[in-house]
Amino acid sequence: MKEPDRESVLHTTLVEVGPRDGLQNEDVILSTEDKIELIRRSVAAGIRRVEAVSFVHPQRVPQMADAEEVMAGVPRRDGVSYIGLVLNRRGLDRALAARVDEVNVVVVATDTFCVRNQGCTTAEALDAWDDIAAAAIEAGVPASMTIAAAFGCPFEGETAPSQVVELARRARDAGAVEIALADTIGVGVPGQVRELTRRVREAAPAVPLRFHFHNTRNTGYANAIAAVEEGVTVLDASTGGFGGCPFAPAATGNIATEDLLYSLHRMGIDTGVSMSTVVDTADWLGDRLGKPTPALLGRAGTFPAPSP
Amino acid sequence: MKEPDRESVLHTTLVEVGPRDGLQNEDVILSTEDKIELIRRSVAAGIRRVEAVSFVHPQRVPQMADAEEVMAGVPRRDGVSYIGLVLNRRGLDRALAARVDEVNVVVVATDTFCVRNQGCTTAEALDAWDDIAAAAIEAGVPASMTIAAAFGCPFEGETAPSQVVELARRARDAGAVEIALADTIGVGVPGQVRELTRRVREAAPAVPLRFHFHNTRNTGYANAIAAVEEGVTVLDASTGGFGGCPFAPAATGNIATEDLLYSLHRMGIDTGVSMSTVVDTADWLGDRLGKPTPALLGRAGTFPAPSP
Numbered sequence: 001m002k003e004p005d006r007e008s009v010l011h012t013t014l015v016e017v018g019p020r021d022g023l024q025n026e027d028v029i030l031s032t033e034d035k036i037e038l039i040r041r042s043v044a045a046g047i048r049r050v051e052a053v054s055f056v057h058p059q060r061v062p063q064m065a066d067a068e069e070v071m072a073g074v075p076r077r078d079g080v081s082y083i084g085l086v087l088n089r090r091g092l093d094r095a096l097a098a099r100v101d102e103v104n105v106v107v108v109a110t111d112t113f114c115v116r117n118q119g120c121t122t123a124e125a126l127d128a129w130d131d132i133a134a135a136a137i138e139a140g141v142p143a144s145m146t147i148a149a150a151f152g153c154p155f156e157g158e159t160a161p162s163q164v165v166e167l168a169r170r171a172r173d174a175g176a177v178e179i180a181l182a183d184t185i186g187v188g189v190p191g192q193v194r195e196l197t198r199r200v201r202e203a204a205p206a207v208p209l210r211f212h213f214h215n216t217r218n219t220g221y222a223n224a225i226a227a228v229e230e231g232v233t234v235l236d237a238s239t240g241g242f243g244g245c246p247f248a249p250a251a252t253g254n255i256a257t258e259d260l261l262y263s264l265h266r267m268g269i270d271t272g273v274s275m276s277t278v279v280d281t282a283d284w285l286g287d288r289l290g291k292p293t294p295a296l297l298g299r300a301g302t303f304p305a306p307s308p
Numbered sequence: 309m310k311e312p313d314r315e316s317v318l319h320t321t322l323v324e325v326g327p328r329d330g331l332q333n334e335d336v337i338l339s340t341e342d343k344i345e346l347i348r349r350s351v352a353a354g355i356r357r358v359e360a361v362s363f364v365h366p367q368r369v370p371q372m373a374d375a376e377e378v379m380a381g382v383p384r385r386d387g388v389s390y391i392g393l394v395l396n397r398r399g400l401d402r403a404l405a406a407r408v409d410e411v412n413v414v415v416v417a418t419d420t421f422c423v424r425n426q427g428c429t430t431a432e433a434l435d436a437w438d439d440i441a442a443a444a445i446e447a448g449v450p451a452s453m454t455i456a457a458a459f460g461c462p463f464e465g466e467t468a469p470s471q472v473v474e475l476a477r478r479a480r481d482a483g484a485v486e487i488a489l490a491d492t493i494g495v496g497v498p499g500q501v502r503e504l505t506r507r508v509r510e511a512a513p514a515v516p517l518r519f520h521f522h523n524t525r526n527t528g529y530a531n532a533i534a535a536v537e538e539g540v541t542v543l544d545a546s547t548g549g550f551g552g553c554p555f556a557p558a559a560t561g562n563i564a565t566e567d568l569l570y571s572l573h574r575m576g577i578d579t580g581v582s583m584s585t586v587v588d589t590a591d592w593l594g595d596r597l598g599k600p601t602p603a604l605l606g607r608a609g610t611f612p613a614p615s616p
Binding site: 152157158185186187189190191192215216217218219221222224225226229252255256259262263266267268295296297300303304 | 460465466493494495497498499500523524525526527529530532533534537560563564567570571574575576603604605611612
């Protein structure tokens with residue numbers, strides 16, 4: 001196998017999704033101030049893109065009910081971009097009013113899961129995407145699509161790569177600035193990452209790819225490294241590895257920001273993010289949530305260890 | 309990046325190291341009968357190489373004090389090979405008397421760790437290796453060398469690849485049938501796996517490689533997949549992911565047999581091992597050890613799930 005192209009893997013951008021995908025799946029609901037503190041700490045660590053909130057129905061996801069208040073309190077800085085997740089026009093209007101820097105629209109690749117996750121079929125979610133993307137672009141806000149369950153569905157089993165490609169075409173046609181492929185339930189393996197990367201790039205060569213992994217079956221970090229080796233430069237991760245999905249049985253947390261940083265930094269890939277600051281933030285977040293941190297780095301320690 | 313050579317990754321052999329590396333690092337000492345039962349279950353799952361015991365001083369590793377009794381009780385079958393770990397001539401004599409099928413000699417790549425692990429410097433361990441390998445070959449038993457701390461040392465930091473290459477040459481010169489590169493403390497990353505594979509192959513092209521990973525910092529499975537992508541066809545793993553190293557601070561368990569099987573099988577790589585049997589064995593072993601299984605597959609379930 002060829003060495004990865006060094007030029008293409010010198011820098012990876014991490015999108016911190018803990019404030020959204022992490023917190024939305026925890027029983028303990030943090031205070032607005034703590035949510036803002038988590039974001040503040042992530043930015044202080046060097047994170048430059050944060051999926052900060054989702055604008056969905058508060059009865060459906062009570063953890064995100066204070067999205068406007070969170071966005072009002074985040075530190076606004078040049079070069080730091082806040083992403084709001086939206087599923088419909090109502091959510092987009094809220095997101096624009098809250099001055100998000102980007103909107104991310106989720107379309108689940110399989111119907112059964114799409115209905116359970118957001119109350120509509122995949123075809124209906126794609127129509128909503130067209131509508132949201134057009135309005136976002138008109139408002140001057142970039143829109144990206146996350147293709148959820150791109151690697152497999154808890155209800156329908158395998159997701160056909162052709163289905164993922166079809167959704168990616170719809171993303172491109174409506175002007176997506178980025179396409180994210182999400183292994184929502186943590187079933188993907190590196191071979192799939194390589195195949196989907198190739199096929200989606202063929203279908204939408206001008207649109208950058210982002211990947212979103214969960215470590216449910218101990219494949220998440222291997223998948224992330226495979227994506228980087230394929231030249232993908234943007235990855236989602238969640239401080240401490242908290243999270244999951246309330247609408248998918250047995251889903252567990254995102255890959256952890258600090259554990260991913262460990263692999264990337266040890267492979268000579270720059271992220272601009274301070275690993276020790278993220279480890280400290282994960283400790284703090286575990287305290288706030290009242291549970292141990294799923295990430296391993298905080299327990300194992302970095303390497304090489306600091307001199308005694 | 310090129311696709312992996314399909315021919316080279318069609319089959320991977322797993323060496324089940326749970327009976328040795330797993331059990332030797334648990335506080336609870338299993339009965340001889342339970343140790344034999346673990347081995348019996350592994351063989352029933354389709355495992356064909358088992359690191360069954362180590363022949364070391366019982367005061368140093370009391371978990372392995374009944375090595376002879378365990379070897380007397382394992383199911384002897386055509387095509388099933390039992391490996392005994394040895395560190396010196398006394399250990400080899402015991403191993404031969406117990407009728408092991410292979411001996412595996414550990415040489416730690418860094419002096420400080422070698423002294424703590426086995427009471428001698430790396431140079432002294434290499435001399436012992438020469439002696440053991442010659443005697444084993446004379447007795448008609450194949451000998452392999454495990455290069456421990458090949459990716460990093462808890463006391464000395466980085467391990468120079470040139471040092472690993474030097475040890476690999478000594479392995480080859482004395483007739484090793486296999487060289488195992490062990491990330492004893494779980495600090496390695498896939499870039500290192502690829503580099504060490506290339507360099508050791510240059511130094512000892514005729515000797516097959518095996519890898520041994522721990523998932524201490526969530527890099528173990530990514531490392532295993534990288535090895536497979538490099539064409540390595542033999543990997544160590546431990547049912548349930550139990551284990552660690554009593555002589556290395558903060559070390560955690562081996563990569564789990566069932567979680568590795570999940571990745572390999574989903575990538576179309578055959579192992580001949582039943583994932584569900586290994587999951588059942590891990591449950592049983594967790595009960596015997598009185599602790600939860602570090603592996604994730606037992607909790608998350610296989611995919612696609614069986615029909616409801």
